[in-house]
């Protein structure tokens with residue numbers, strides 16, 4: 001097979017250019033539903049989070065009726081931030097009035113315009129209707145908020161958003177027997193990876209690298225070593241070695257399998273890439289969920305949550321470390337190789353790479369990105 005017969009990756013510049021990254025931010029991350037956190041991180045009416053979503057500060061709240069609502073963290077008057085993160089408050093060195101008060105009102109620290117948890121302007125000091133002032137014209141800039149499987153998704157251009165369910169396509173069906181919404185965070189590891197988000201997605205989507213990069217993982221899942229991962233049936237689930245049934249160093253665990261899994265799911269492993277920024281790796285007893293937050297062309301934050309059944313977490317001897325330690329090892333191997341790619345493609349001689357046939361799933365990432373940004377870049381690949 002010669003170079004002309006192999007599929008090509010995106011141009012190397014697309015993984016490094018800040019211009020391409022800006023276009024991806026606008027055309028992908030600000031248009032699609034993106035995963036940001038778990039519902040349990042904002043459980044009660046009046047709870048709120050200040051999120052940094054690719055440089056946009058977003059206020060995620062749970063209103064009085066328990067519904068998720070999200071807004072740009074920007075006052076409609078003259079644009080002050082409404083709420084600050086604890087880090088921002090520390091950096092300011094002065095306490096400003098305002099923010100979330102009483103779990104019911106969002107008060108701007110500047111001139112005290114106040115908004116309810118649905119984003120409606122409730123009061124603006126000294127401005128009255130007899131001056132022609134109409135409060136309904138000053139609703140907070142909305143952000144779409146929805147959830148699936150216990151994950152909170154945001155859409156930063158809600159007026160143009162399709163329903164979340166339409167974006168998720170067949171994923172909920174393929175994972176229907178896993179109790180995703182009922183799982184809880186048992187451990188979290190946050191990573192900063194010096195690699196473009198697409199390199200991390202492409203690495204997640206192929207197992208050609210597994211034999212070389214993940215010896216411990218291949219000891220549990222020998223089929224990752226076979227045929228460069230080309231024969232894996234992810235829909236049915238990936239088989240473990242004899243006697244193993246989950247992603248831990250021993251391949252076993254004291255935790256029970258999720259009730260309701262079919263016979264394959266009790267002993268096989270499944271994975272999904274929920275475009276554009278959530279990876280789900282599901283075992284019979286736990287889920288590793290990776291939320292990617294791209295920071296810049298060559299830098300990506302990854303929050304890795306390990307999800308378990310409350311039934312197991314309530315036990316006095318609950319210990320997630322068999323899964324967490326194993327995943328942390330595998331993750332670090334992945335991030336190191338992704339950073340190596342980011343470094344390598346910066347070479348002046350490397351203009352484009354190739355996909356081997358067993359990396360076919362990466363054609364889908366290439367398609368996904370090109371479809372969304374080709375009209376907005378110079379010289380898109382054909």
Ligand code: FES
Pocket residue numbers: 075076077078079080108109110111112113
């Ligand atoms: S900028 Fe918010 S009230 Fe003036």
Ligand SMILES: [Fe+2]
Pocket residue numbers: 203209210213214334
């Ligand atoms: Fe890997």
